[in-house]
Amino acid sequence: MFGLRFLLICCLCAVCSWAGTAPAKEGGSSKGDDRILFIGNSFTYFNQMPLMLQGLAQASGAALTCRMQAEPAATLQYHWDRPGQGKSRLEDSSWKYVVLQEQSSTPVNRAQAMKQYAGLFGKLIRDKGAMPVLFVTWGYREKQDSGGVDGEMQKVLTLEYARLAEETGAMLVPVGPAWAACMRQYPQANLYLNDGQHPSVLGSYLTACVFYATLFRKSPVGLPGTMAAGKQVICSIPEAQARALQKVAWETSRSFDGKKFLEAYAAEQSRMxxxxxxxxxxxxxxxxxxxxxxxxxxxxxxxxxxxxxxxxxxxxxxxxxxxxxxxxxxxxxxxxxxxxxxxxxxx
Structure with missing residues (x-):
């Protein structure tokens, strides 16, 4: 099992090599584009999710260029401390948004480390004239046979990201809450790979739709489910599935409120x-x-x-x-x- 998972990760790293090795001054963008840098790990680069977001934006007529610095299992601390990683990419170019995605279990097990390095990144991002964006990730699959999002893990993930946003003024992109909502509405939706952690193509597409809905404050409903970069097909999702995911993304983006979530959590804690x-x-x-x-x-x-x-x-x-x-x-x-x-x- 480990060997298969390692091979899968290596293959996907190769497909997404533009993530970690592209030079600071990337080609393919035009003057006036909004530029987004994603700093994260496999939850970001699997299925080339940032290119899905770029494709959604371009299909709607928006000028958007997405780039990413992502390594397997990388934490924000790794991206801050290691030369050539996220901190370097941030400093070497200009961006409108910089998305921070912490390693999937760090907010649960090492919340203070996430807070420390997200804070360091947040200050640097603002110093560079960009907006820090927090990628609220999803909880692991609760059971292999059910496919549901682990509710307790999702609560903690959302809590820690919402606390960070409240403290730093960063923008929240509620991807994890959208995954949970999707699994409630469509229990058979296969958002996960077999490991119960990483996203399938559907999971990455839903993630891209939540980013689109949150960043542009527009509904992604009606945008394509099939996208390509040059001759490479990034995703090919049937129209009915794409519409369902787009609706979940839009509804979650409109209804999720980090402050209200924190208030509800505090009320729940007071009863415990x-x-x-x-x-x-x-x-x-x-x-x-x-x-x-x-x-x-x-x-x-x-x-x-x-x-x-x-x-x-x-x-x-x-x-x-x-x-x-x-x-x-x-x-x-x-x-x-x-x-x-x-x-x-x-x-």
């Missing part, structure tokens, strides 16, 4: 139990049913091992192990934001 509030109640007399009454149903459960995970306020997870009588035996906390764990002295 916090770690310090719960800790004194974690005794050997605490039953499973009593714990559920306190914090709600578990997010994950291994009933045979009597081990359960519960979500608490501020992205803290409680891991609780119960005795055969379903009384608390041991417990511990894990903070996703702080990245630390704490064992509870259950007495």
């Amino acid at each position: 139990v916090g770690k310090e509030e719960l800790k004194p109640k974690l005794t050997r007399d605490l039953t499973y049913d009593a714990l559920v009454a306190l914090v709600g149903k578990p997010s994950q459960a291994n009933t045979q091992a009597r081990t359960f995970q519960f979500g608490l306020r501020d992205r803290v997870t409680l891991l609780a192990v119960f005795s055969p009588e379903m009384k608390l035996h041991s417990a511990g906390f894990y903070s996703e934001e702080a990245g630390g764990s704490e064992t509870v002295d259950v007495r």
Whole structure:
């Protein structure tokens, strides 16, 4: 499996070699074009998504040139620290928009690193006279057989990007929320490759449509689903599928509001139990049913091992192990934001 995935990534890197090696002064653009630089990784370069966006814009009569600096699994830190990567491309040319796409799990596991380097990029982007744009990525596929977007992962991804946008004034492009909306409306839509992470051609096309709708504030409905760059066909999506994806992109772009999302998240958090509030109640007399009454149903459960995970306020997870009588035996906390764990002295 690893070998096949590695081969797939290598092949796609070769197809998209213009992403990482094109010189700063690229050809093919005309004076007056809006110029966009994408800084990211495989979620950006798979299926040549920026060229899809360029094709959508040109089909609508807009002058747009898209370029990208993208490497497999690259983080924003990688693009900032490594010579010749995203920071260098940003400094060597002029752009109207610069799109920042963090590595897919970094906002979940290392939110502070994302915040630090997105902040550094954001300042440099503004110093160069461009607008920073945050690419809200999608959660991994929830189950191999269902194809649905992992709702909890999507919530955290959207949260961290929305927080960044609020702090930096960057523009949000709600791709992940559009993927989730698409999977709710069209459960059979195949947005993922078999690995449950990377985008299929349909997934990349939906992504390009969300970018078009957000950047141009226009509906992509009616634009082509088939596009080519020279003699190379980038995508060939049947009209009915293209229209469905375009509608989802437009509806999500119009309805998504980062500030409202943060307000709703804060309201949800206020109803949840916090770690310090719960800790004194974690005794050997605490039953499973009593714990559920306190914090709600578990997010994950291994009933045979009597081990359960519960979500608490501020992205803290409680891991609780119960005795055969379903009384608390041991417990511990894990903070996703702080990245630390704490064992509870259950007495």
